[in-house]
Amino acid sequence: MPIDPTSMPDIPPPPGTRILPDIPFGTHERQKLDLYLPDAPIRGVVAYIHGGSWARRDRKIVRAWYMLERGYAVASLGYRLSQHAVFPAQVRDVNAGLALLTRIAPQHGIDMNGLALLGLSAGGHLAALAALATSEPAFGPPPPCRIRAVVDYYGPSNLITLCAGRDSLLSAPVTQLLGQTVFSAPQAAWRASPVAYCNGDSPPFLLIHGEADTVVPITESYNLQAQLEAAGGVARMIHVPDGGHATPNMHTPEINAQIADFIDAHLAG
Numbered sequence: 001m002p003i004d005p006t007s008m009p010d011i012p013p014p015p016g017t018r019i020l021p022d023i024p025f026g027t028h029e030r031q032k033l034d035l036y037l038p039d040a041p042i043r044g045v046v047a048y049i050h051g052g053s054w055a056r057r058d059r060k061i062v063r064a065w066y067m068l069e070r071g072y073a074v075a076s077l078g079y080r081l082s083q084h085a086v087f088p089a090q091v092r093d094v095n096a097g098l099a100l101l102t103r104i105a106p107q108h109g110i111d112m113n114g115l116a117l118l119g120l121s122a123g124g125h126l127a128a129l130a131a132l133a134t135s136e137p138a139f140g141p142p143p144p145c146r147i148r149a150v151v152d153y154y155g156p157s158n159l160i161t162l163c164a165g166r167d168s169l170l171s172a173p174v175t176q177l178l179g180q181t182v183f184s185a186p187q188a189a190w191r192a193s194p195v196a197y198c199n200g201d202s203p204p205f206l207l208i209h210g211e212a213d214t215v216v217p218i219t220e221s222y223n224l225q226a227q228l229e230a231a232g233g234v235a236r237m238i239h240v241p242d243g244g245h246a247t248p249n250m251h252t253p254e255i256n257a258q259i260a261d262f263i264d265a266h267l268a269g
Contacts, residue, residue: 010061014039014068020108025100026093028080033097034059036074037108043071044114044148044267045105047098051121051153051246053173054082054090064118066256070264073110075101079126086179087192091139094130098143112145114267118259121216121246122173124155128194128224132202136191149266151206151259154216154245157224159189162216169215195224200232206262207235210243210250236262 013019016039022032046067050057059076067074079093098115105112119127131150134142156162156170163171163182174189175181182189190196205228209221221237228235238258243250 011065013062013065013074017068023100023104025096028084030058030078030080030084031093031096032059032078033101034076035101035104035108036062036068036076038068038071038073040071042073042109042111044116044263045073045075045101045110045112046116046118046263047094047101047127048074048076049079049094049117049119049123049127050076051119051123052081053170054087054122054125054177055173056081063120063251066253066260067118067263070260072114072116072263073108082173082177087177087188088136088139090177091126091129091133094126095140095143098130098145099141102143102145113148115143115145115147116149116151116263116267117147118151118153119155120153121155124152125157125194126155128152128155128157128205129192129197131205132194132197132199136197138191147203149204149206149263151208151262152221152224154209154213154218154221154250155194156216157220157227158193158195160186160193161223162220163189195227198224198227198231198233202228202231202233204234204262204266205236206238206259208238208240208250208255208259210240210245210247212242212247213245215245 018037020035059078077097117127207221209218225235
């Protein structure tokens with residue numbers, strides 16, 4: 001079974017955090033968000049999307065508390081897993097969650113002009129799609145707010161190349177996500193791949209990947225970086241030479257600080 005970042009021990013939010021849990025944006029139990037507000041003036045908001053091979057884990061374990069310490073609200077978005085509904089249900093849920101967040105933001109003092117997405121593994125894949133595929137009708141109405149920055153932590157970018165290896169650990173999860181194999185339906189797999197939507201109007205991306213990742217190869221992030229830059233977008237890569245998939249050395253205070261600095265730089269003003 002592939003490892004994902006939410007398999008690490010849970011860590012509670014910082015003291016003083018105000019928590020508004022289980023805010024629904026649909027009828028399914030997974031279609032909810034949790035909103036965390038910092039004990040400080042709110043500078044913006046980070047929408048967090050959990051990992052789990054699109055089939056496990058949930059929004060309750062968050063790997064972005066350091067953004068609360070920087071003065072950002074954190075909205076942890078749930079989405080239907082692949083056993084509940086096949087793609088594109090997952091990205092439709094992300095977009096619906098962002099629409100709800102936009103509606104409720106004013107009552108909590110959140111300026112949606114300062115919105116960033118942060119996704120881990122499968123969540124990185126969904127964050128990239130939500131930010132890039134804003135003109136794809138099948139993905140639902142795009143967020144009614146501008147996404148200013150995206151942090152994509154070892155997320156798949158091309159489902160066809162991801163499953164091309166004979167020993168790919170994500171072939172079965174991708175098949176469950178799509179409801180068919182990438183080789184029987186390559187067009188569907190391409191439509192579910194962030195690299196298909198790279199464009200010059202994309203928000204700035206920060207990609208974080210470990211060279212020793214055996215679940216999602218680091219080439220997935222380099223491919224997305226190359227496609228974004230070729231289209232005229234901005235993409236920066238943090239390459240961790242000995243980093244694996246969700247290993248502790250991928251989530252160090254130094255990397256957290258670089259993420260927070262990246263979001264600060266692109267959300268300022």
